[in-house]
Amino acid sequence: MIDLNAYLGPFAFRRLRYRTAAGLLRLMDRAKIEQALVSSAAAITYRNAQAGNEELAAEAAPHRGRLLPCAVLNPAYAGWRDDLAICHDEFGMRAVRLYPRWHQYRLTDPECVALVQAAAARGWLITIPVRVEDRRQQSWLVDIPNVDYDEIAALLRRCPDAKFALLNGSGYTGSLLGRAHNGLPPNYVVDVALMTAEMTNEIGQLVRNLGEERVVFGTGIPFHYPEPAVVKLEILDVPAEVKRRIASGNARRLLGL
Amino acid sequence: MVDQAMPRSISISRRALLAAPAAAAAAAAPSWPAGVEVIDAHSHLAHRANPRWAEDDRALVDAADKLGIAQLACSILPAERAATPDVFRQCNDWVADGMRRFPGRILGYAFVNPGFVREAAAEVRRCVEQRGFIGVKLYNTYFADEPVLNPLAELCVELRVPLLHHAGRPSWLSPPQPRISDGSHLSALAARYPELMLICAHICGGGDWEWQIKALRRAPSVYLDLAGSVADEGVVEMAARILGADRLLFACDLSMTASVGRIRGAELPEADKRKILGQNFARILARRGTR
Numbered sequence: 399m400i401d402l403n404a405y406l407g408p409f410a411f412r413r414l415r416y417r418t419a420a421g422l423l424r425l426m427d428r429a430k431i432e433q434a435l436v437s438s439a440a441a442i443t444y445r446n447a448q449a450g451n452e453e454l455a456a457e458a459a460p461h462r463g464r465l466l467p468c469a470v471l472n473p474a475y476a477g478w479r480d481d482l483a484i485c486h487d488e489f490g491m492r493a494v495r496l497y498p499r500w501h502q503y504r505l506t507d508p509e510c511v512a513l514v515q516a517a518a519a520r521g522w523l524i525t526i527p528v529r530v531e532d533r534r535q536q537s538w539l540v541d542i543p544n545v546d547y548d549e550i551a552a553l554l555r556r557c558p559d560a561k562f563a564l565l566n567g568s569g570y571t572g573s574l575l576g577r578a579h580n581g582l583p584p585n586y587v588v589d590v591a592l593m594t595a596e597m598t599n600e601i602g603q604l605v606r607n608l609g610e611e612r613v614v615f616g617t618g619i620p621f622h623y624p625e626p627a628v629v630k631l632e633i634l635d636v637p638a639e640v641k642r643r644i645a646s647g648n649a650r651r652l653l654g655l
Numbered sequence: 656m657v658d659q660a661m662p663r664s665i666s667i668s669r670r671a672l673l674a675a676p677a678a679a680a681a682a683a684a685p686s687w688p689a690g691v692e693v694i695d696a697h698s699h700l701a702h703r704a705n706p707r708w709a710e711d712d713r714a715l716v717d718a719a720d721k722l723g724i725a726q727l728a729c730s731i732l733p734a735e736r737a738a739t740p741d742v743f744r745q746c747n748d749w750v751a752d753g754m755r756r757f758p759g760r761i762l763g764y765a766f767v768n769p770g771f772v773r774e775a776a777a778e779v780r781r782c783v784e785q786r787g788f789i790g791v792k793l794y795n796t797y798f799a800d801e802p803v804l805n806p807l808a809e810l811c812v813e814l815r816v817p818l819l820h821h822a823g824r825p826s827w828l829s830p831p832q833p834r835i836s837d838g839s840h841l842s843a844l845a846a847r848y849p850e851l852m853l854i855c856a857h858i859c860g861g862g863d864w865e866w867q868i869k870a871l872r873r874a875p876s877v878y879l880d881l882a883g884s885v886a887d888e889g890v891v892e893m894a895a896r897i898l899g900a901d902r903l904l905f906a907c908d909l910s911m912t913a914s915v916g917r918i919r920g921a922e923l924p925e926a927d928k929r930k931i932l933g934q935n936f937a938r939i940l941a942r943r944g945t946r
Contacts, residue, residue: 412865415889425888428920532885534861536824592884596718596911597711622886626916633721633912 399570400649401426401624402525403565404434406457406465407450409530410443416620419465426464426542429617429624430649432646433464435525435653439496439621441470442530447501448481455489466653467523468493471517472501473509479516479591486520492653493523498549499542500530505553514553518560525650526550528567530621548574551582558583561652565616568592571603578607587648589616595630603633610640614648633646686919687723691929694936695719695914696828697819697856697882697906698727698759700753702746704734716757724907724914725933729753730792730819737796740774743767747778747874750772751786762940764792764819769804776810784812788942790817790854799836801845808848815943817852819880820844823862824870837862838870839879845874852878852939857908859883859890859917868894875902878935881917882908891921893929900927904936 404426404450408417416425417439420643426434436458441450447470458465469485469579471478471494485491494517498505505511505526529544536542547567551574554562564586570593575586590613593600606615615631617624631641666870687693698715701708708774719727731746743766750763765782767775775813782788791811799820811818824837841855855871856866860883868890871877879894894903900923907914918928 412887413889452841532861534823535863535885536826538827592886594912596721597714597909618886623888623920625919625920626886626913629722629912629916629919633718 399615399626400646400653401433401434401617401619401627402614402649402652403527404436404593404619405439405621406436406454407438407440409439409572409621411531411540414439414620419461422620423461423464425619425624428616429619429628431617431624433466433655434492434619435466435468435523435649437468437470437525442500446475447472447573448477448484451481451485451489451491455485455491462490466493467491468495470495470497471513472497472503473507473513474501474503474533478509478513482513482516482520486522492521493525495525495527497527497530497631498545505545505549506556511553511556518557521654522610523563524557524560525563525565526566527565530566547575551575553584554586558585560585562586563589563614563616563652565589566591566618568594568600570626571600571607574583576600576604576607584609584612585650587612587614589614590630590644591616591618591627593630595634599632599635605636605640610636610643611648611651612645614652615645660702687932688925689927692933692937693723693905694762694933695724695727695907695911696854696904696936697880697908698729699909700729700731702731702733702749703749703759712753712756716760718911719760722911724911724915726760726762728762728764728789728819728936730766732766732792732794737770738766738768740768740771740778743775744778747788750788751782754787763788764790764796766792767807768796769793769807770784770796772803772806776806779807779810779814780837783816783943788816789943790819792819792821794821795832795835798834799840800847804844805847808844808851811852812848812850814854815852817858817878817939819854822855823857823860824864824866824869825862835870838867838874841877842871842874845877847919849876851876854878854880854904856880857906858894859885859887859910859913860908861885864890865893868897872897876896878904879900880906880908881903882906882910882914884910884913888915888920891917895921895923895931900930901935904933905932919923923942
């Protein structure tokens with residue numbers, strides 16, 4: 399399996415037990431995850447996110463076969479173009495994670511669109527975590543809502559040639575993003591981390607509505623246990639070949655592996 | 656302590672509960688530790704204002720089959736949580752019907768509004784003594800430590816059934832549930848009635864779970880149900896470390912894959928997982944002999 403939704407390093411508001419490369423690999427081994435796209439958890443709250451990318455690059459370097467480093471870039475902060483180039487040329491990163499609510503910008507702001515276009519021009523995957531934590535448990539210091547689906551849809555339209563992965567989302571079927579024939583460019587995938595495979599079975603609905611190539615495996619480790627996502631995939635009522643695509647095939651295509 | 660002996664007689668409906676759970680459930684989820692019958696200590700059947708209630712109930716049991724969950728302890732909550740007696744009786748009638756439709760699979764909690772003191776007590780007696788319900792479910796109409804709950808707490812002690820209480824510690828920014836109970840409210844009720852089998856609901860249901868676990872540390876009679884959609888790594892291990900595995904109950908509150916995955920992933924001895932998955936709740940049910 400390939401996990402498009404993984405992190406390294408400390409998070410400001412809760413201890414992550416498996417925040418080191420060794421720890422993350424232990425979780426991955428336990429859940430039989432071969433490779434993971436990892437970004438810095440610290441960069442979510444660092445003012446200068448690039449410092450988190452530097453820490454991540456050093457931590458992941460000895461494990462490049464399994465830990466695929468992903469930049470966190472903030473288009474509202476000075477020097478993101480330089481940071482993008484360094485992350486690409488020096489750190490070998492091939493994906494970016496955007497935190498518009500934590501970093502206080504809109505996905506449709508001109509600088510964000512410029513960042514997405516610059517990353518897409520380098521062939522990067524653009525990943526957007528809809529949330530980091532359940533809002534009900536956020537610290538008294540912050541009030542960070544989920545990323546709005548209409549705002550995401552506007553960015554998808556604005557950048558049809560970019561490729562996006564939406565992480566830690568649910569309830570897509572109640573929005574434009576999860577509907578069949580929704581008029582949006584088919585330039586995005588969604589991960590299974592927080593969706594259901596039972597009862598309402600949102601994952602199954604999205605496989606039907608968007609196509610089996612549009613759903614990917616993601617866990618949220620080490621914020622989350624990896625096993626809930628594994629269980630979702632286990633009980634998902636789709637043919638084995640579709641499960642293989644969700645588990646790894648779609649991610650390989652997106653990351654050019 | 657409360658008398659833990661089995662009651663001398665068990666009603667017909669309670670005998671039905673003793674029927675072997677569906678073979679389909681026992682055959683599923685080979686990853687569970689051997690020798691444990693998994694019980695979901697906190698679930699819900701669908702309210703019948705939902706036109707798809709029958710399909711949704713079926714889907715719940717089907718999901719339990721897939722995940723190796725033998726039994727689901729269910730209540731039905733009305734939209735108006737400050738329910739009148741007519742409303743909570745109807746919800747409980749629907750639960751009783753669910754117990755008949757899925758024999759051996761559905762265990763019933765009686766949902767009542769403690770503000771209707773006499774009617775709530777009568778309804779709990781009707782459900783437990785005549786219909787084989789296994790416990791009482793309370794929501795957020797009152798804090799758990801408000802005196803209005805005392806008669807129900809005393810009745811649960813008398814009937815030897817657990818009291819499952821809605822709980823959470825949401826951040827101050829969250830939409831308000833003005834009377835949601837947290838671990839401190841439940842601890843206060845437990846201190847008043849140490850023989851009460853009090854269950855704090857859904858530690859993974861949103862809110863600061865670290866706060867909740869710490870608040871329950873010194874309330875040794877309070878059980879903690881592990882239900883909810885939040886899949887935060889380490890929650891089960893922290894609960895086991897601070898409260899002890901004997902106080903933890905596997906539960907889903909309809910978030911079934913998250914809840915199953917948390918237990919599967921938790922780094923605990925197999926013996927502790929067996930306790931959490933079913934043995935602890937079976938011990939609670941044995942107090943009255945409902946299982």
